[in-house]
Amino acid sequence: MLKCLSTRLRESFERFALFAEDVIMDRRQGREVTIFAGFLKSLSFLFNGLVQLRLWLYDKEVLRKRHLGCLVVVVGNLTVGGTGKTPVVEKFARSLAARGRRVAILSRGYKSKPVPFWKRWFRKISHMGDPPPKVVSDGKTVLLNSKEAGDEPYMLAQNLPGVMVFVDKNRVNSGSYAIRKYGVDTLILDDGFQYLPLKGRLNLLLIDKTNPFGNKQLLPRGILREPIKHLKRASYVFITKSNGVSDPILEETIHFHNPEVDIIECAHKPQYLQDLKTAEQRPLSELEGKRIGVFSAIADHYSFEGFLRRSGAQVLYTRRFLDHHRYTDDELKHVFESAVSKELDFLVTTEKDAVRIPKDFPKNMPLYYLRLEIDILSGDQDFEKAVSRICFPENWTEVTFNHSNSSLSAS
Numbered sequence: 301m302l303k304c305l306s307t308r309l310r311e312s313f314e315r316f317a318l319f320a321e322d323v324i325m326d327r328r329q330g331r332e333v334t335i336f337a338g339f340l341k342s343l344s345f346l347f348n349g350l351v352q353l354r355l356w357l358y359d360k361e362v363l364r365k366r367h368l369g370c371l372v373v374v375v376g377n378l379t380v381g382g383t384g385k386t387p388v389v390e391k392f393a394r395s396l397a398a399r400g401r402r403v404a405i406l407s408r409g410y411k412s413k414p415v416p417f418w419k420r421w422f423r424k425i426s427h428m429g430d431p432p433p434k435v436v437s438d439g440k441t442v443l444l445n446s447k448e449a450g451d452e453p454y455m456l457a458q459n460l461p462g463v464m465v466f467v468d469k470n471r472v473n474s475g476s477y478a479i480r481k482y483g484v485d486t487l488i489l490d491d492g493f494q495y496l497p498l499k500g501r502l503n504l505l506l507i508d509k510t511n512p513f514g515n516k517q518l519l520p521r522g523i524l525r526e527p528i529k530h531l532k533r534a535s536y537v538f539i540t541k542s543n544g545v546s547d548p549i550l551e552e553t554i555h556f557h558n559p560e561v562d563i564i565e566c567a568h569k570p571q572y573l574q575d576l577k578t579a580e581q582r583p584l585s586e587l588e589g590k591r592i593g594v595f596s597a598i599a600d601h602y603s604f605e606g607f608l609r610r611s612g613a614q615v616l617y618t619r620r621f622l623d624h625h626r627y628t629d630d631e632l633k634h635v636f637e638s639a640v641s642k643e644l645d646f647l648v649t650t651e652k653d654a655v656r657i658p659k660d661f662p663k664n665m666p667l668y669y670l671r672l673e674i675d676i677l678s679g680d681q682d683f684e685k686a687v688s689r690i691c692f693p694e695n696w697t698e699v700t701f702n703h704s705n706s707s708l709s710a711s
């Protein structure tokens with residue numbers, strides 16, 4: 301009975317959360333939507349004040365910044381979810397490691413399993429200081445699962461042998477640990493544009509071309525984490541999910557707030573389908589004419605589903621969950637049963653979702669995930685040259701980015 305009640309409460313919460321998401325994205329209309337949107341807008345004024353105060357405190361050095369004495373590359377965005385940070389982080393990490401850098405990725409591990417309260421309490425009363433970060437990968441072995449590490453850190457650790465991955469909300473703590481214990485000389489902050497305590501950073505700001513700033517309102521009424529004018533803090537701007545067609549209005553907006561910034565356009569290019577059970581890779585042409593089902597727990601379901609339809613698949617079943625949702629066995633069972641009842645050919649999900657599905661979960665139908673990689677469309681001939689230009693400029697031991705008011709020192 302308690303399990304049934306818990307399930308109902310969880311489903312009710314998810315329905316409300318999906319409703320709120322639709323309101324924030326302006327996908328719904330109606331009297332109740334107008335009332336709820338007005339309430340969210342009032343909270344946005346409060347949120348904006350807190351964001352501006354925090355930035356002012358760091359600008360005036362009331363709050364302390366730290367410089368860890370190595371190359372720090374920040375990959376982030378102004379909005380919540382959906383800009384495609386993880387493939388960019390992966391590509392940068394792989395390229396830097398190939399050039400001989402000792403690279404560590406620092407993540408906050410969104411929705412990862414927290415350190416038990418008693419451990420934090422014990423360290424505090426015994427004056428042992430902050431607990432060490434979670435080591436997801438030491439560069440040789442993946443040490444944690446997706447539940448302990450979080451979806452993106454685990455996925456990055458799996459895809460990047462030779463690159464270390466750490467999880468800690470305190471990125472200064474995890475960065476210091478990586479340098480001290482593993483001799484790291486390059487840190488990549490995953491989703492770190494709003495993480496201000498680290499000084500001497502190179503800010504790579506990602507903007508989703510299909511939905512750059514939402515309705516241009518701050519959370520919780522819109523998707524902005526901070527005002528658009530803070531584009532001025534970017535060292536480089538990557539326009540993601542581009543179709544190769546220029547957008548003069550977006551580029552004008554970017555250069556209005558940051559006149560000197562370089563803009564690099566890139567696309568998240570699908571590579572292949574991979575079978576979760578056998579790891580077999582299948583060409584994307586397999587989608588043509590197939591009857592498929594799709595389920596995902598990501599920020600942008602529509603972009604993912606749209607690609608599958610454009611590839612010729614008949615999407616006859618969809619199930620959408622909240623971003624980072626951790627599937628229960630009953631939910632997965634229902635997805636597979638629905639697919640079988642509709643006589644589908646197979647199911648497709650995202651790579652991020654795939655890490656949350658147990659390897660031994662009984663699958664009575666083929667299940668594939670879609671592998672994506674970054675492809676440069678404009679601003680550089682290819683990604684390798686972009687990495688060289690950004691991270692290895694001539695005399696790069698002391699480079700100052702005047703337009704971002706930040707300096708970069710590298711070992």
